[in-house]
Every structure is written in structure tokens, then in C-alpha cells.
Amino acid sequence: MKLRLGMIGGGQGAFIGAVHRIASRIDDEYELVCGALSSDAEKAKASGIALGLDPTRVYSSWKELIEKEKQLPEDVRVQVISIVTPNHVHFEPTKAALEAGFNVILDKPMTFSLAEAKELEKIVKASGKRFCLTHTYTGYPMVKEAKQFVAAGKLGKIRKVYVEYPQGWLSTFLEGEDNKQASWRTDPGKSGIAGAIGDIGTHAFNLAEYISGLHVSKLCADINIVVEGRKLDDDGAALLKFNNGASGVLMASQIAAGDENNIKVRVYGEKGGLEWQQDEANTLLIKWLDKPAEIWRTGGGYLSSFASHNTRVPAGHPEGYLEAFGNLYRNFALTIKADLAGKTPEKEWLDYPGIEEGVRGMAFVENMIASGKSDKKWLDFEI
Amino acid sequence: MKLRLGMIGGGQGAFIGAVHRIASRIDDEYELVCGALSSDAEKAKASGIALGLDPTRVYSSWKELIEKEKQLPEDVRVQVISIVTPNHVHFEPTKAALEAGFNVILDKPMTFSLAEAKELEKIVKASGKRFCLTHTYTGYPMVKEAKQFVAAGKLGKIRKVYVEYPQGWLSTFLEGEDNKQASWRTDPGKSGIAGAIGDIGTHAFNLAEYISGLHVSKLCADINIVVEGRKLDDDGAALLKFNNGASGVLMASQIAAGDENNIKVRVYGEKGGLEWQQDEANTLLIKWLDKPAEIWRTGGGYLSSFASHNTRVPAGHPEGYLEAFGNLYRNFALTIKADLAGKTPEKEWLDYPGIEEGVRGMAFVENMIASGKSDKKWLDFEI
Amino acid sequence: MKLRLGMIGGGQGAFIGAVHRIASRIDDEYELVCGALSSDAEKAKASGIALGLDPTRVYSSWKELIEKEKQLPEDVRVQVISIVTPNHVHFEPTKAALEAGFNVILDKPMTFSLAEAKELEKIVKASGKRFCLTHTYTGYPMVKEAKQFVAAGKLGKIRKVYVEYPQGWLSTFLEGEDNKQASWRTDPGKSGIAGAIGDIGTHAFNLAEYISGLHVSKLCADINIVVEGRKLDDDGAALLKFNNGASGVLMASQIAAGDENNIKVRVYGEKGGLEWQQDEANTLLIKWLDKPAEIWRTGGGYLSSFASHNTRVPAGHPEGYLEAFGNLYRNFALTIKADLAGKTPEKEWLDYPGIEEGVRGMAFVENMIASGKSDKKWLDFEI
Amino acid sequence: MKLRLGMIGGGQGAFIGAVHRIASRIDDEYELVCGALSSDAEKAKASGIALGLDPTRVYSSWKELIEKEKQLPEDVRVQVISIVTPNHVHFEPTKAALEAGFNVILDKPMTFSLAEAKELEKIVKASGKRFCLTHTYTGYPMVKEAKQFVAAGKLGKIRKVYVEYPQGWLSTFLEGEDNKQASWRTDPGKSGIAGAIGDIGTHAFNLAEYISGLHVSKLCADINIVVEGRKLDDDGAALLKFNNGASGVLMASQIAAGDENNIKVRVYGEKGGLEWQQDEANTLLIKWLDKPAEIWRTGGGYLSSFASHNTRVPAGHPEGYLEAFGNLYRNFALTIKADLAGKTPEKEWLDYPGIEEGVRGMAFVENMIASGKSDKKWLDFEI
Numbered sequence A, B, C, D: 001m002k003l004r005l006g007m008i009g010g011g012q013g014a015f016i017g018a019v020h021r022i023a024s025r026i027d028d029e030y031e032l033v034c035g036a037l038s039s040d041a042e043k044a045k046a047s048g049i050a051l052g053l054d055p056t057r058v059y060s061s062w063k064e065l066i067e068k069e070k071q072l073p074e075d076v077r078v079q080v081i082s083i084v085t086p087n088h089v090h091f092e093p094t095k096a097a098l099e100a101g102f103n104v105i106l107d108k109p110m111t112f113s114l115a116e117a118k119e120l121e122k123i124v125k126a127s128g129k130r131f132c133l134t135h136t137y138t139g140y141p142m143v144k145e146a147k148q149f150v151a152a153g154k155l156g157k158i159r160k161v162y163v164e165y166p167q168g169w170l171s172t173f174l175e176g177e178d179n180k181q182a183s184w185r186t187d188p189g190k191s192g193i194a195g196a197i198g199d200i201g202t203h204a205f206n207l208a209e210y211i212s213g214l215h216v217s218k219l220c221a222d223i224n225i226v227v228e229g230r231k232l233d234d235d236g237a238a239l240l241k242f243n244n245g246a247s248g249v250l251m252a253s254q255i256a257a258g259d260e261n262n263i264k265v266r267v268y269g270e271k272g273g274l275e276w277q278q279d280e281a282n283t284l285l286i287k288w289l290d291k292p293a294e295i296w297r298t299g300g301g302y303l304s305s306f307a308s309h310n311t312r313v314p315a316g317h318p319e320g321y322l323e324a325f326g327n328l329y330r331n332f333a334l335t336i337k338a339d340l341a342g343k344t345p346e347k348e349w350l351d352y353p354g355i356e357e358g359v360r361g362m363a364f365v366e367n368m369i370a371s372g373k374s375d376k377k378w379l380d381f382e383i
Helices: A016-026 A041-050 A062-071 A091-099 A114-127 A141-151 A180-185 A196-212 A305-309 A321-340 A355-373 B016-026 B041-050 B062-070 B091-099 B114-127 B141-151 B180-185 B196-212 B305-309 B321-340 B355-373 C016-026 C041-050 C062-071 C091-099 C114-127 C141-151 C180-185 C196-212 C305-309 C321-340 C355-373 D016-026 D041-050 D062-071 D091-099 D114-127 D141-151 D180-185 D196-212 D305-309 D321-340 D355-373
Strands: A003-008 A030-036 A080-083 A103-106 A131-133 A158-166 A216-224 A235-242 A247-253 A264-269 A272-277 A283-288 A293-297 B003-008 B030-036 B080-083 B103-106 B131-133 B158-166 B216-224 B235-242 B247-253 B264-269 B272-277 B283-288 B293-297 C003-008 C030-036 C080-083 C103-106 C131-133 C158-166 C216-224 C235-242 C247-253 C264-269 C272-277 C283-288 C293-297 D003-008 D030-036 D080-083 D103-106 D131-133 D158-166 D216-224 D235-242 D247-253 D264-269 D272-277 D283-288 D293-297
Touching: A003 A016, A003 A062, A003 A321, A016 A030, A016 A321, A016 B016, A030 A041, A030 A062, A062 A080, A062 A091, A080 A091, A080 A321, A091 A103, A091 A114, A103 A321, A114 A355, A131 A355, A141 A196, A141 A264, A141 A272, A141 A283, A141 A293, A141 A305, A158 A196, A158 A235, A158 C158, A196 A216, A196 A235, A196 A247, A196 A264, A196 A355, A216 A355, A216 C216, A216 C235, A235 A355, A235 C216, A235 C235, A235 C247, A247 C235, A247 C247, A321 B321, B003 B016, B003 B062, B003 B321, B016 B030, B016 B321, B030 B041, B030 B062, B062 B080, B062 B091, B080 B091, B080 B321, B091 B103, B091 B114, B103 B321, B114 B355, B131 B355, B141 B196, B141 B264, B141 B272, B141 B283, B141 B293, B141 B305, B158 B196, B158 B235, B158 D158, B196 B216, B196 B235, B196 B247, B196 B264, B196 B355, B216 B355, B216 D216, B216 D235, B235 B355, B235 D216, B235 D235, B235 D247, B247 D235, B247 D247, C003 C016, C003 C062, C003 C321, C016 C030, C016 C321, C016 D016, C030 C041, C030 C062, C062 C080, C062 C091, C080 C091, C080 C321, C091 C103, C091 C114, C103 C321, C114 C355, C131 C355, C141 C196, C141 C264, C141 C272, C141 C283, C141 C293, C141 C305, C158 C196, C158 C235, C196 C216, C196 C235, C196 C247, C196 C264, C196 C355, C216 C355, C235 C355, C321 D321, D003 D016, D003 D062, D003 D321, D016 D030, D016 D321, D030 D041, D030 D062, D062 D080, D062 D091, D080 D091, D080 D321, D091 D103, D091 D114, D103 D321, D114 D355, D131 D355, D141 D196, D141 D264, D141 D272, D141 D283, D141 D293, D141 D305, D158 D196, D158 D235, D196 D216, D196 D235, D196 D247, D196 D264, D196 D355, D216 D355, D235 D355
Parallel strands: A003 A030, A003 A080, A080 A103, A103 A131, A158 A247, B003 B030, B003 B080, B080 B103, B103 B131, B158 B247, C003 C030, C003 C080, C080 C103, C103 C131, C158 C247, D003 D030, D003 D080, D080 D103, D103 D131, D158 D247
Antiparallel strands: A158 A264, A216 A235, A235 A247, A264 A272, A272 A283, A283 A293, A293 D293, B158 B264, B216 B235, B235 B247, B264 B272, B272 B283, B283 B293, B293 C293, C158 C264, C216 C235, C235 C247, C264 C272, C272 C283, C283 C293, D158 D264, D216 D235, D235 D247, D264 D272, D272 D283, D283 D293
8 A cells, every 4th residue: 555645846847856756656655646846837737747647636836735635535635745845835835734634744944944843843743643854864774773873872971973064066156047956045035044054054963963862952153155145154064062961063064165965974972983974875884992993884684673674775785865765755654554554653663853853953043043143152052 | 657567576585576676666667567476376466465566467477477468458568577586487488578579677697598598689689679687787877987988988998807796695505594595596496507607797797898898708717616515606706808809807706705795897998997886886986097086976067978867866965776776777668668659769778788788698607607617728708 | 414313202101202213214314313312311311222322412301412412513413303292391492402503393282382382483583493393294295285286276265174183092081091191191281271182183273274375363162171080171173264264163082982093184165175184195185066076196197296205105005104204304304404505495395394383383272272261252363 | 233234226216225225214123334226336336325325335236245245344244135126136146145144135026037936945044044025015014914813713714815906007118218117127138027927916926825824726817918019918817726725816917007006905714804905004804794894903902913013103193105114124123133132033023024925926927927828727836
């Protein structure tokens, strides 16, 4: 049985919509049954037809999608809606979808503002529906292994976290060149108050909290607009304090010329450290104070159930970004199917990012921007 | 419009069948409509049901599948059949499928023997249908880039080729432990005359010929059974001569303890060299005599159409083994759809391995085993 | 003709003294003729004898060394004095040596305090003698290439600098275990006001300024004592602003459990970025916005005179830490020999760290510690 | 007390002579006291003066050096003679030096022919003097660790060895361009019957036997002259059989365009494998069948006495080629000093390559060339 999936946003010319669709197909847990794929009604239609959707379920707006689908018979109507629009069109459709009784997968950052995020938290909880926020990197099996490793206390108390996300693609004024990806990401009306901090900083922040099991409690940020004419930050960094007393450093830049998407995290405890980076996604490096470092690899027989559950092929056949994304979709589906079957989902299935991560991510964005403007050194991480 | 896909083999407990199915889904070009998923009728049924197939199109044998599908209306019946059985069940179903008018995707090595391979070549040509052999590694975008780089003469005349495929998983007598993957691969009745040479040696051989654009013309092989009690080779190496006078070395081992699947190829010409390995699949290293080496990366704007056509996400978001496999499926589908539309397929679509590669692969197997037994140094590469 | 070298500090049990001596020997530009190798007179004697020094020139204190050597004939007496004592014994012997007419090589950080550093700057200038501060990493040929690359404008205007020095060796309370290296480095009476920041933070700071050609103008630091009972910082990080408007991040830690000495720097400009790290010391990675990254290698025929002058063996035969250290000694010797010969030293020879770097390094230490204690976000970099 | 060192060959323009001299200085165990640095008497003189040698001990021929030094008082005359001439001037001066009572350090390959090598073996044994052959790579601490690891049985019985030495510097007809290094190496009158096989193949062969603790018993070689006009092989490969039944592959090429000097060895046993390469000289990778691979590092507290004895600086400060070379010199010196003191040298000191390795190396050269010409597949490894 496949879950019936609908999509809001992600029409022709979009990047992340296609990624969501591939992710939904990899493990065959979903069937795409409807869509409102663009805010432009014409484009929405054309995109839906191109995807082979039933024309009667290709909608010209997200409102229409929710309204019409709600009226379909229970065994026909959509079960999960993926929302892959720019940030300013996250809250309303998510709210409407949840309130109409649909489960939601939402692209990050979760909302346009922290206020929206907190409001959405209430809505999710009231709805009784499942909600997934696509912090892709937490879908990598070795990221999951890292979290389990720390949680099991193998590194001792955590003392230091370094996390970085250096990109170079916004090194020039790309928004002046009719580049769709660049345009909305640098537009305060669509992205919100942050650019790089919202787009990739939230990923770095989420990865650091996910693996360390800690929460940032204070931060001190340097926020920069480097490229002339740009309206939102394209670079930032922060000193961090965590709730256990550990400290950290976060770096996120879109003007790191020549860099691709090598998000990297290092976590150090009393007994050792660990290191993971997307460029070597199938490797988790474990370092010790007094013995050789170890190379933990996807597919290894020694891995936890969290890693092995999220792996499809033998060690040495690399899985990548799309499979990590697919793991979010798969675990969300397994959870919902368990719900539908009246069973308790396995803990490995429930290990996908949700509303709490979304609220913290939006708090991160607002605290970072506030700190960037403040003369005060440490700001409490306020939610 | 999706192509209607059927599958022979690949039922519960199989490894490569699941990989084929994922590959077929990634780009949404296929719909799995029927299957004869096991030689065990019970298991075939159960597997088909588990996959959500229409029960009337879950068959208990490949013969039944072909016979029954042939009788279905043209717009219902299967269009492409994937055959993912052990080697001894390659030739017959492929022959039957082609002769029934179906396109075929076949797992490698192509057949049980070279004689079968040559016979199959005639059948493919006579059938007028499309045939794809899943030499996965040629699906990687940077492998395609490497081929184009050499073909464009950028390295000058090719002089030396090193190719290797070191695995360690058969370092112990795994076939004695009820391991399905190990059992058939080490069984002469199912694998044919070769073990490692057929299973992974053919991949190495294919990769070397694909990238270099050359053909092996002579070889001198060392073939070993290392693990006591094993019936087929688990290790081998060969000195190679190519048709342009270049020389080479091929290594394939399943007793390289601790190694995973890091197939690697290096090609050297008069002006420079190139290097690709699966562990860094999104990188192609280009080395020059007198200037800095270059790191060519999947997603780079400077890549050929062959690489960019086979890439889904931006540079730095790694694509892996499943996407490489998916590229074979996608290009095969695009080609067949062009056929169906009466159009000429693009050259990038036709760049998937086919019958010629299959014949050469089986010739490689037989020449290697013959050389392993011979006291003569160089054997001509006979087909 | 070899220069006559003397050494203050570096007796039995010391680490860095032995490194200095090897560095002085590699290129055969020096002959060790005298020493006051320990503050313990007995140990100083024993160490000098063990090194095969003329017993009449093994001194029991640095004061004695300077006083006695000064009285020797000009063609016999020491010409260059290496001072490799803990920080609190840097200023006095350096001052005395310079005023006695000797050239000085001094280990970093330069002095116990910034006040001493500024005083020493005057003394150096007044003395007319040469002064070298052993910021080892600037001796690596690919670090020199990086500096030249930036200086030639190949990256365009510099926008971002990341520099890090993660070590793990002080993850435990090693100073409680009779460890000589740990003891003085964590003792405010010997190290000064800083621990990790002085010991390795200064290296990171120097490397960032050396390669970027920029000066830090503001900073905001997080300074931590992580290991219980420790008296000085063992971890720190800072947000940086440079004099051209660029920003940066500096990380230095001695509690990064499992890390060795992989100091790493990344510099990004408008057109591209570069990356160097000690673990791959013979490689300089050059990254571009729109073409493949390049691997520049020690020994490459395409390198600048600054890199090739500091390389001894062909590409691929790695040179390391001792050769980088040796480059400081060699260039200092070539400079002094030119002085003695009344010639102008080549620009490649003069490219060793000196008094200006030392003053900035001590200002870095004091500004970092001040910032660590401050509630104000940005402190001006004051000297 | 330093040993008195003399040098034959290695004058101005030579590469390896300078390397030997640096190696001799690093650990301060030698003092260069005399030399016959060129076969050209003028050049020999000029080179000796440039090195600062006592003019009375700068000789115009190796014969003069040995004759005159023999007549000097025992506490003045040379104790160790380094012979760094091209291959055709190895045997005679080594013989003369040994028979005159001097210890000898000789560059590889040991002699011009196997016959000379076997003759030299007798002379060494008869002389009672110490003899070192500079197979540099065995001086790396992690190579020594690898040998100890295998010898301790940690990998179980060895089954497979891959060793390779790919260089690209002779990709063009460099000997036609007045290149001193290229000229003698490609001249049968100076190199002997082999080019690449003698120059770098012997290193690969020695490394494989050293680490595995095995002896090659059969081989099958492909020997090529790739560059037009060249007189000796510039490329070769061989299938190997070892005396314990293991098999192997050896590759050595000087036309691997773009490659530097990344000699690499992989050894596989029943329980795991190991891997070392010069490009990551301070790392030994240990791979296991069923647990994470381990990164063993120079300077690690867990290493054997053989590795730690040959390391000078803490982990993470890379040591390289010159230090590896220096380890040969140092261990040879420690051994001779023990001899002089009437003590038994430590086993770590005696771990330098000697006459047996030299004889096997020359047998390797002759067997390889013979195999290259033979139609027979396997040739016994004859000495």
C-alpha cells in the first residue's frame, strides 16, 4: 500500500520540488496523486500534466488543492502533502493542510518568522497529524550513527562543537541575472529576515543539535552582507554556548567562493571526537585520545539499527543526498502507516525532524539576526 | 507516460533485484506491472504481492510471464523486462523476451558462457528490440566525463590503464554459512566457469574499455582460489595489451580483506592522466604533466552534456550508486520512448552498455580463465 | 661558511629545542658552538656535553653565555642565538643578546606580555641585528605559495578567512601528571595570561594574516577553561574583522579530543578560494567559482620562486614540519650571510617571521583574553 | 661523537647526493669529512670546496679517496663511505671501500648486474664491515609499523600483495634535453639492463617483501619501452607468487603522466588488510573484515618501538622523505657506534636494508627483464 501524496509548489524550474519527488519514489512508499505546483495557475497546470497527474487533481492553487481533496472519498484523497514553496508560503498552506486532516512534509526553514513557527507548533499538536521538516542531513545513516554514538555516552560529556556550511554559489550578484533560486532566497519578502542564515545556517544548527543531543543556550553572531546590492545576509558565523556548558562555533557562508555544499560537523567529548561531512557522507570518523581513529562506514555490520535501517546497499556502494532525503520520506511513511494500522511506530521510524526542530530553527534565525545587530556579546537563545 | 516494466528474479532475499527496482523508480520513467520474481513459485507469488503488483500479473515462472504478457493488449502488456537472476538463468529468458518483442535489461555478466553470449548477440540484432546490460559504473556522470575526455584527445594517445576492483567480503567460506549472495556466486552450476572474474572482473574490464575507448587484444592472467573449499576463483589479476599498443593491469579480488567496493580506474596518455574511483564517485581527477591536477566535480558548469545529463542535484550534494544505476534505466527508457515516438534518440541517451559490451565481457571471462590455466604467457583476446 | 649558533634553553627533556637543532642542521648553514641549555645549571652542563659542545662553551645560564661569548674573538664567538625557553624567559635573554650584538631566533609566542613585545620591537630596531620568530607554518612552501597567490590578486579582494588549530592533547589534566610540556604551558607564571591562545592561537592568527596579507582590526572572542583545575584557557574561538572589511573565524583548542596538529586555513576572495592544512602540507588547494579546483603541489614547475626556493626534493617526496622549520633557519642564515657580505638579501630570504609578527601576536593574545572577559561584542585590535 | 663520513658521487647537479647529505645531518650522527664527488676531477674539486670540506680531503677520484683515507690515522680517517654514483659505478668503489675497512652506505639498485651483487655479498660478509642499501621507503615509521603488524600475525596468513610505483616524469623524451637525471637512468651503459624496473621497480619490490615478510618465488612480467627512442624500459608490471603461496601484483611506471612519487602498498591476510602510501606517509590504514578500519598515525602512543624509535616530533607534525632517509643513516650510525663500543645493537637499529635486500633487488631486475622477454608465463625467481 502506497501513501497518497500531494505537492504544493515544486513546479517547472524549481529545484527542491524535483528532489522531494525523487525522495518520495526511492522506497516506493508514496504515489503522487495531486498537486498545486506553482503560484502561477498556468504553470501549475502545465507542471501537473507534465508529471502525469490526473488532470482533475492538478490544482491552480494550494487552497483549491486542500479544499477539493478534502471532499474526495477517504480512500482516494491525499494523505500526505509536501509543501516545497518559498518560505513566505509555508505557514498558511501547512496550517490549512493540517486542519484539513492531512499529514505534512514541509521544506525548511519552517516558516517566515518565529511567531509563525510557534503558532504552527500549536496547530500541529492540535491536529493530531504527523509533521516532517526536511532537514535532509539528518537522513544520512552516518549522521544517525553519530547521534547514537554521542547519546550512548561513548565520547563522554560533550565539550565542543564545530559546524560549518560553506557554499560559494552566491559569490556574485546572481539575483540580478534572472536566477530563480538566487532571487527568492535573497528577497526579504520571500525568505524572511535572513538569507544564508535561514537557508543553510539552519541546516548547520540543526545538525549540531541533532548529533550532540544538546541545545544552544546563548550565541554571539557576526552577520554579513558581502555582495554589493544584496538585501539579505550571505555570510555569517556565531560563537555558541550549549545547555550543558559546552561551547561551539557555527559558520555558514554563501560567498565561500569555490565551495559546494560540504556541510561538516565535529563534536568533541571528554574521551574522543567525531567528524562527519557531506563530501564523505558514508564515513563517520571516530577519534580517540589514546588509540587509532576509526572509520565507521555505511553498511558496516557493527552499526546501530538507526544507521542500518536507513541504508539500502552494501558498504562501498555510496548512497548520497537523494537517499538521505528519501530516508526522511520513508520514515515518515512508515510512521503514518503504523498510525493507520493502529501500531506503535518503531523508534528508528520516528527519527525524522519535526515541529520542535522547526521552532528551534526559526528561533535560531531570529536570534542570529538579532545578535548580528547587537553590541552585546552574548544573547540568550530565546524562543 | 511511464514504460511498463516487468521483472524476472529479484524476489525476497535478493540484493540486486531491489536495486533494479529503485533504479527504475528514481526518474519515474517506469511502472512495475508484472513479475516472476523467483524460481520458487511460492516465493515468486509472495514477492509479487509484497511489491503490490496486480496478482493476475504475478507469475510463477519467467516462461509464464512472457507467454501471458504477450497475450495482453498492446497498451497493457509489459514493454521492458528486467532480468536479475543468477547467471545460469540469463540466456533463456532474455532470448524468450526479445523474441516475444520485449525490450530487455539484463544483469551482468551477460550469460553463462561466451557461446551463449554470441548467440544472444544474434538474437538481439534480429529482434529489433533494445537491450541494456547493467554495468552500473558506466552510469556515473564522472565516468561518462572521463570517457568524453579521452575521446576528445585531451590526454593524447593512451599508453597505460590500471583498473582494480578489490572486495573483501568472500575472505571466509561464506558459502558454507547459508549466505544466498555467496552461494550462487561460488557455484559453478549457477555462475559459470568464473567467480570473482565474472562477478567483478567484468565490471573492471568494462570500465577500462569504456573510458579508454580501447579494446583488450591480449592478456595474461593469474587466477586464484584462495579460500579453502571454494569451487570458483575468488581472486585474479591480469596483464593487458590494448588494440592501440597500450598496456594495462587489471586486478579483481574478493579476498582483499577489509575492502568494500572501491572499483578504481586510472588512464594515462601522452599529455596527462585521469583517475576515478567509486569511493569518490563525484570526482574525476585530471592530472597533467606540467600544471596542477584538476578536480572535476559532478554538477560543475564546465562538464560535457554526457555528465550533466546524468546528474540531478547541484555540485556537492553527492549522488551515488543508485543514481548511477538509475542513469542506465533512465537512458534506456528515453531511448525506447524515442523509438516509440519515431524519433532518433539523443547520443547521451544511447550511452548505456549493451550487447557488444556483454559479448566482450563474456569473452573476457573465458579468456581470463583460459589464461589462468595456460603456461603460455600472452593469449590473444578471442571472441 | 657556517654561521656559529648558540642555544638558550632546549636541554634534556625539552621538545622544541631538539626541533630547532634539527632545523639548524638540515641545510648545513649553522654550526652549534655554545649553549645554556637549561635554567638548571647541572642540567645545562649535562645537556651541552651530550650534544658534543666544547665544554668551555657550555654555560650554566643565559647571562653567562652572552657575557662570555661577547668576549671571544669576533671570528670565534657566536653569531646567532636561538632562544627556546618558556615564554617568561624570552624577553630578557633576547634583549641581552641583541644588545650584545647577536642575531636572535626566538620561539613563539614572542614574549610574556604585549608591553614586553613593544619594548622588544624598539630594541630590535635599535640593535641593527636580525631577528626571527619561529612561526613554523609560514615556512611551508605551499603556505608561501598561498601568500603569493593572494598578493598577486588571483582571488580578487579577500572576503572571508577561516583558520583553525584543533589539538586534543590537553583533554585531560596532564599538568597533574608531571608532564613537562603541559606544566609550563598551563602555568600563568611561565606562559603569561594565555594558554591555548598563546601556544597555538598565535600560530593560527599569524598564518591567517600571513597568507591573506590582511590585519585583524576587531575581534570578539570566546575563551574557555574546559578541563577542571586548569589555570589557563585550553580552548577559544573568535569572530574577526580585517582591515579591508573582510570577516573571519579563528578556532584554537587543546581539548579537541583525538585531534593532532592539523592547523588549517581557508581564504576566500571574489574569484575563488584557497585551502591549506598541515595534514596535507605539500598541497595547496585552489578553488574557483566556475572551473575545476586545482591541486598545487610542492615541487611543481609552475610554482613561484618563494615556494621553489623552500623545497629540497621532487614533487611527491613529502617534506614536512622539520623542513618548514628548517626553511626559517635557512632563510635567516642566507639573510645574515648577505649582511655579512654587504649584499642585499633576496626577497625570498627575507620572507621569515620577525618582530612585527611578534608584536601583533602578543597583541592578539592580550586582545583575545580581554575580549573573552568583556561583555562588549567587538573590541578593537589594540597594540 | 659523530661518525666520519665520506661521499663518492653526489657533486654539483646531482639530486640524490644532496639528499644523502641532508639525511646524514638530521640526527647529527655524522660529520662529512671527505669526498670524491664527481667522476670529473674538476667538478669533484669544486663540489668539495663548495661543501666546505678540508681541501686536502677533496679527492678527484674514488680510488684516490680510498687510498688516501686508508693512510690517515685511525682517529682521523673516514669511517663510513656513502656511494651515490650511477649504477655502473657501484660495485668497484663499494668493494674497494669494504676491503679497505670502511663501512658503506650505497644507493640502490645495488649493482650493475646480479652477478656483481652476488660477488658483493661475499665481499660484505668477508669484510666484517657494515653495509646499508638506501631503500628509503623502509625508513618511514609507518612502513616499519606495517612490517611489525604483519610479523605479529595480526592479519593472519598473508594472501595478496599489491604494490605500485607510478611516476610520470619520463613521459617525454627527457634524455634528449640534457637532463642529467634522465640521461643516466635511460642509458644501458650506466643503469644496466633495466630502466624503470631498476630505478623504482626495485623500491616497490623491496617494500612488498619488507612489509609482508615474504619472498617472491615466481613472476610473470610485462616490460615496456613506451617513449619512442628510449633505450630502456620506462614501464612494467608483474604478476607475483610468494613463497607462502600468496599472490601479488607489482606496477612500476615512469610514463604515468601526472603522477609524482606515490609509491603504495597493500597487503591482505585472512583477518584484514593494511595500506600505506607515500602521499600519506604518516598514516597506516588497517582494515578489518568485520569492524571499522583504523588510522594508525606516526607519533601515536600505541605504536611499536620500531615506529616510535624512528619518529622525532609529535603526531600531526608530518615527517617526510628526508626523515625516512635520515632514519636509514641514523640506524646505521647507531649500529656502527654499538660495534665500536663492543655492544650489541638494538633490533630497531639493525632494521635497515642491507646486502640481502640488494641481492634480491638485483635478482628482481634480472628476473623481470628475462620474464619480459620470455614466452613462458611463470619464471622462477632465480638468484
